[in-house]
Amino acid sequence: xxxxxxxxxxxxxxxxxxxxxxxTVLTSDIGKISVFCKGAKKNKxxxxxxxxxxxxxxxxxxxxxxxxxxxxxGEVIELFYSLRTDxxxxxxxxxxxxxxxxxxxxxxxxxxxxxxxxxSLYVLAETEKNLDLILSIFEIRLLxxxxxxxRVNYCVTCKEPMLESMEEFYFSIKDDGVKCKACAKVDKGxxxxxxxxxxxxxxxxxxxxxxxxxxxxxxxxIEELRILAQLYTxxxxxxxxxxxxx
Numbered sequence: 001x002x003x004x005x006x007x008x009x010x011x012x013x014x015x016x017x018x019x020x021x022x023x024t025v026l027t028s029d030i031g032k033i034s035v036f037c038k039g040a041k042k043n044k045x046x047x048x049x050x051x052x053x054x055x056x057x058x059x060x061x062x063x064x065x066x067x068x069x070x071x072x073x074g075e076v077i078e079l080f081y082s083l084r085t086d087x088x089x090x091x092x093x094x095x096x097x098x099x100x101x102x103x104x105x106x107x108x109x110x111x112x113x114x115x116x117x118x119x120s121l122y123v124l125a126e127t128e129k130n131l132d133l134i135l136s137i138f139e140i141r142l143l144x145x146x147x148x149x150x151r152v153n154y155c156v157t158c159k160e161p162m163l164e165s166m167e168e169f170y171f172s173i174k175d176d177g178v179k180c181k182a183c184a185k186v187d188k189g190x191x192x193x194x195x196x197x198x199x200x201x202x203x204x205x206x207x208x209x210x211x212x213x214x215x216x217x218x219x220x221x222i223e224e225l226r227i228l229a230q231l232y233t234x235x236x237x238x239x240x241x242x243x244x245x246x
Contacts (some may be wrong), residue, residue: 003072004063006030009056009117011097015041022052023071025059026100026117031108035061036070050074054083054093056118078118081123089124091244092131096120096138099233099241103146112145115153115209123213133222135243136229137213140204148236151177152202158183162198169198171228173235191231 011032012024021040026032040051045199050057050071056078061069083093100117104110120138125131143149154161156177162169170184171177171191183192193201196217203215217225234240 004030004061004065004069006059006061007057007114007115008035008059010051010053011052011101013053019045021047021052024101026057026104026114027062027111027112029099029109031106031110032101032104032206033061033069033106035059036068038070040071040077047071049076049079052079052084054080055122056080064146077087078122080121080125081161083121089131092124092135093121095135095241095243098238099139099142102239103237112209113142116141116145116212119209119212128220129213130222131243132226133217134213136222136225137204139229139233140201140225141212143233143236144205146236148176148232149205150201150232152205153197154178154185155180157187164195164199164202169193169195169196171201171232173231191224193224193228193229194221197221197228200225201228 006027007031008025008027010023011026014022016022019039019041021037023035023037024032025035037047037051039045040047049055054183055076056075057074059074060072062072063069083089098115104113120134120220124134156172156175157179162178168181170179171193172179172187173189179187179190199219200217
């Protein structure tokens, strides 16, 4: 019980009573929490910006005796305003926040996940990088942070080392990693990867956070990564997340 200082981003907003909101906030130290925001819908509310979807802010929260949180004060760090005015980019941001909403729990240490989400949203908002590539990078790296990193250094069946100089690579959704050509022949669900997309997968799993998005690949490789990331995310999270396309 008492005041708690934290940083958090609003990943969902629900109305409560006439002028109030209930925010779902991803924080670095206390995970995903519900925060009651009194009077947030009033035009002159000091919480007007802090309570917006995708607002990243310094927050001071009041935690009650029954472990409920309410917003005491807040100062916006980043609004990601350009995402909320671009319907296509907003759709990609929405998929990211839906996944985060489902996988992060209260009292879960989430600093790396919060950093990944913020970096992904920044690249989405401030660059012209391919949107499918951004989402694929986000999904693959998030799954790794959640403990679902695929095995990519050797064939998951025969244990043959996988070298980037090899001619063909295959990814097995059901077996959580790459397979050589011979072993992939008996796995009808294995996805063929080009050298470029395989190298990109290795990079995504191992790159420093600040350099995670600092590469470009051809459209064909982007499509291979998109399919891999989408199917692997569906398999591991047992739910399908799709971008609305226009």
